[in-house]
Amino acid sequence: DAKSEGRSTYRFFEPQMDQRLQARRALELDLRGALEHGEFELHFQPLVNLTSRKIICFEALVRWAHPERGLVPPSEFIPVAEEIGLIVPIGEWILRQACSEAMHWPEDISVAVNLSSIQFQRSNVVRTVSQTLLETGLPANRLELEITETVLLQESDETLTSLHALRALGVRLSMDDFGTGYSSLNYIRRFPFDKIKIDQCFVQDVATNKDSLTIVHTIVALGRSLEMTTTAEGVETQEQLTMLRAAGCAEAQGSLFGMPTPASGVAALLQKPNPVPDIRSGR
Ligand code: C2E
Ligand code: MG
Ligand code: MG
Ligand code: MG
Numbered sequence: 001d002a003k004s005e006g007r008s009t010y011r012f013f014e015p016q017m018d019q020r021l022q023a024r025r026a027l028e029l030d031l032r033g034a035l036e037h038g039e040f041e042l043h044f045q046p047l048v049n050l051t052s053r054k055i056i057c058f059e060a061l062v063r064w065a066h067p068e069r070g071l072v073p074p075s076e077f078i079p080v081a082e083e084i085g086l087i088v089p090i091g092e093w094i095l096r097q098a099c100s101e102a103m104h105w106p107e108d109i110s111v112a113v114n115l116s117s118i119q120f121q122r123s124n125v126v127r128t129v130s131q132t133l134l135e136t137g138l139p140a141n142r143l144e145l146e147i148t149e150t151v152l153l154q155e156s157d158e159t160l161t162s163l164h165a166l167r168a169l170g171v172r173l174s175m176d177d178f179g180t181g182y183s184s185l186n187y188i189r190r191f192p193f194d195k196i197k198i199d200q201c202f203v204q205d206v207a208t209n210k211d212s213l214t215i216v217h218t219i220v221a222l223g224r225s226l227e228m229t230t231t232a233e234g235v236e237t238q239e240q241l242t243m244l245r246a247a248g249c250a251e252a253q254g255s256l257f258g259m260p261t262p263a264s265g266v267a268a269l270l271q272k273p274n275p276v277p278d279i280r281s282g283r
Contacts, residue, residue: 200234
């Protein structure tokens with residue numbers, strides 16, 4: 001309302017706000033040089049199949065090795081990169097890097113790459129993906145693209161066309177962080193996803209909170225009826241895993257199986273015979 005607007009306008013002139021603005025401008029400036037200075041790197045986190053107990057995919061997660069600040073998490077710079085449009089070249093670098101890295105892995109291991117909704121709005125994402133696959137030699141069926149509900153919010157025919165075109169290339173589409181956005185169940189039905197990733201906020205207390213457990217069961221049932229796989233994100237404990245398995249969740253990801261690691265750590269993870277811990281039946 002007008003009153004709170006007035007207050008925030010006032011705050012704008014406070015020295016504290018000025019400092020924040022300056023910090024933000026400095027971050028923007030550093031971000032503009034980060035790509036050419038080679039400051040980005042990818043870490044990889046395993047996704048495991050809960051039936052075969054094997055690693056089936058690694059999700060690429062970007063890190064910014066800032067010369068003074070150290071490793072900057074994506075939550076701090078992705079939103080800024082999106083705002084100033086830099087996410088397009090950064091996203092193209094991430095995709096190429098992830099696909100090239102996956103070429104060193106066994107043929108049955110896929111790579112998952114996060115796409116920002118800005119990449120759909122401000123670039124030809126279909127062309128970027130098809131060119132990157134050609135140039136790196138990665139077969140399309142080894143690439144999964146993770147997209148959040150914000151992409152669907154635009155609700156444009158163009159987005160829908162792009163998603164269908166991506167799928168026609170042979171890549172798989174995952175709905176990331178499902179349950180946290182604003183999209184209705186009607187949306188998900190209309191979009192061609194192969195996989196739903198259950199957000200970690202539901203997974204976190206699935207073993208202690210009845211509502212979260214109900215939500216997980218509901219998402220798995222939804223996935224099943226729409227012929228989509230379900231992956232649980234942020235699985236940290238054996239108790240959570242037991243509940244997720246009982247709910248019929250097909251795949252999982254989280255610290256219980258391994259946190260994101262630099263590319264050099266992937267081989268060691270693949271050598272572990274059973275990344276999915278045993279479940280003691282308790283009966
Ligand atoms: P996301 O795609 O949902 O990625 C999962 C996040 O959960 C990652 O955080 C991962 O490190 C974290 N995580 C995984 N397992 C656990 C666990 O057991 N416990 C906890 N507490 N956390 C866990 P990260 O790497 O900081 O990434 C955060 C978000 O930043 C991502 O969420 C994604 O939305 C965005 N992001 C990361 N990399 C990229 C990228 O290359 N491109 C784009 N567009 N966005 C990215
Ligand atoms: Mg993701
Ligand atoms: Mg996620
Ligand atoms: Mg997330």
